Amino acid sequence: MSDELLFMDETEDEVVGERSNWKVLIVDDEPEVHAVTKLALSDFVFQDKGIEFISAYSGAEAKEIFLTHNDIAIVLLDVVMETDDAGLQVAEFIRNDANNHFTRIILRTGQPGQAPERDVIINYDINDYKSKTELTAQKLFTVVIATLRSYRDIIVIEENRQGLEKIIAASADLFSIHSLENFIDGIVQQLSSLIGGTQDAAYITSAVAGPRPIDNEESSQFYIFSGKGDFANHEGQTLDAVLDGEQLASCNKALEDQDIVYQDEYLVAYCNSKTLNGSLLYLSGLPRKLTPTDKHLLQIFSQNVQIAFDNVLLTKDIEDTQREIVERLGQALERQMGGGKHIQRMTMICELLGREYGLEKEEINILKLAIPLHDVGKLKIPEAILLKPGQLNDEEKEVVRHHTEFGYQLLKDSRRPIIQAAAKMARDHHEHWDGNGYPQGLKGDEISIFSRITALADVFDALQARRCYKDAWPMEKVLENIQAQRGKQFEPKLVDILLDNKDKLEAIAVAYPDDLAIQQDGDGHDSP
Known part of the structure; x- marks a missing residue:
């Protein structure tokens, strides 16, 4: 291969690397294999993402790379390099030492008899086995597409699993909170875990904290119950006194539709309640564009938030009732x-x-x-x-x-x-x-x-x-x-x-x- 071709490949790597791409690791001791693979996949795009190539020329170098990169989608792995089984040792390292079960391993060999396909597939946790002679440009393209689909689905399943764990942890933490003062802190902390943090947050409800004379009906007005950031100094104020314009319209739409309203920099989530007129969770300063998984988790979280809030209100009401009964008895004793x-x-x-x-x-x-x-x-x-x-x-x-x-x-x-x-x-x-x-x-x-x-x-x-x-x-x-x-x-x-x-x-x-x-x-x- 010419030096010019190799130079052009490196330039292409730099351009593609600036985007959010699929990482593909090429492990082979022959530089020509790296150059040909990059050339064959130079215009590759899958789900609006190209490929970011990473090269390793020995098994030892490949192991080092896996210690610093945990998001490699595919590794095209040669069997025979510095030793006859160097590639197989890398496959073992990926699964066992690096504890990486997501990267798809495609074993490529120029000497199929040295590592028989049947034995390798049975004894090693790899995902495909190809002879270098059969991997034409088209077949390589097909293999990479199929393997990326598999990797994508595995990552989605893993994200959903992690999201479920976060929801369970968030629910447990929220249900353990019995202080109204700590409630919004718990919400913001858990949301930071779910979507990466927010700047400002407010919990908006029709539940009015404080004494309610027996002849007063429950208010249907919504108030800033608790807040963080820009909302910290607005607790107890009505919703329309704090928000206006598009933000207030989004809150009203969330109440009307009983759903979550997403905007570029903020969201308003409706939280259903059996005892109240519902509540709103307002978040601004979102750290990134929310994915469908984020939105699904927020949908679940917003309902758990309301259940937890109802639980906090019930606990507070019981404690306030106990306190008032005891205090009134003590006051009656003092009067006597x-x-x-x-x-x-x-x-x-x-x-x-x-x-x-x-x-x-x-x-x-x-x-x-x-x-x-x-x-x-x-x-x-x-x-x-x-x-x-x-x-x-x-x-x-x-x-x-x-x-x-x-x-x-x-x-x-x-x-x-x-x-x-x-x-x-x-x-x-x-x-x-x-x-x-x-x-x-x-x-x-x-x-x-x-x-x-x-x-x-x-x-x-x-x-x-x-x-x-x-x-x-x-x-x-x-x-x-x-x-x-x-x-x-x-x-x-x-x-x-x-x-x-x-x-x-x-x-x-x-x-x-x-x-x-x-x-x-x-x-x-x-x-x-």
Whole structure:
């Protein structure tokens, strides 16, 4: 072959390589075979893609190439090169060492008797076996077309398999999210995995977060529920206040058709719901043109998103219901004992102590929900004792002490984690770290962490607030008293946390003051 022909082939390689082409690796120790193969397929086009040729002149060189290229469609592989079985070793390497089961291997040999076709086909994972003498230009063209079709179909199947795995993983992640705040983060993260990322995202729904009075009907207006990027500062605003023109028209079309509307740089996906009027998932800044596989995955994902969102709303509604019932019961208890903001302050103080102590978020949520019930046993204490001005006598103190057991008996039979926690807190919040408390004389870690936190918060708030039997103590005196009980009544670590956060505690007292009537009347006695 002439140098001119070889030069022209290299120039053609550079031009074709600029496009998105099928990669074909030629492995042969004869340069003429490379030149003839490239010439025979120089004008080859399949599905609007040409061929990008890669050349290797030995089995060892071919192995190196497969370590850096994982998207080779076809390898035209000579059998005899530096050794009599070099090509067969490359075939073994591709399938076993490189773990590549997608590349189609066409074995070409000039010495068929050296590697009999029957034995090779049976013993090696190759896709075709050809003698160099029978591969005319037309036959080579036919073989490459047929092999590329096979490779294309295998890649489509693999992409669908990977897409299915991503959908399953995305669904699992979304269904594990129980926080509305984390919901849109989960969506964007999973979509980045599916289609390569987006710049801006918004979840648009007719579900209005917040209180709904019983005489208000559910709104049919759509709101930006949560957003990222350009939508981050528009949460809670109506759809038509944030989008206009073509974008708003696309949203309305997605709602009307209950389908996905695709545009060049954004898409709007309708998400069907059994409980709402449906929702929209708006994505802009798409990284590339979406393929049919991308669109199919998005269709599935958009439906899973809505199911997950409905699940989040249901979980939130249940938690809000539990919280409201407990809070209203706690407020009713406070009103019976004279009122005040003791429960609100206790909740804030316990949350601060629990967070600084290192409790998990779920534990802190249980603690906050259970706090309003820590004194529920006082419902069985006569009001004459609870609201008695001045100090109690010994007999009255003993009556008050029984509120711990009353509260425990009232709550202990529940199987709900929040009520179980509240039962222990009701019974044990007068236990002391050194074992000198009541009703059981528990000591140290025998007392649950919830009860230890409640005990400290309860005494701290009782001392700094005015009660019917005492005036409010100045903060300095309160902290001195708490410090004096470090390692006695209270766990040392919790006392240190409280003292380190005295400014935050004072801010809580200022933010939740007792009203004027409470300042005059005080609230109920608590046993020391």
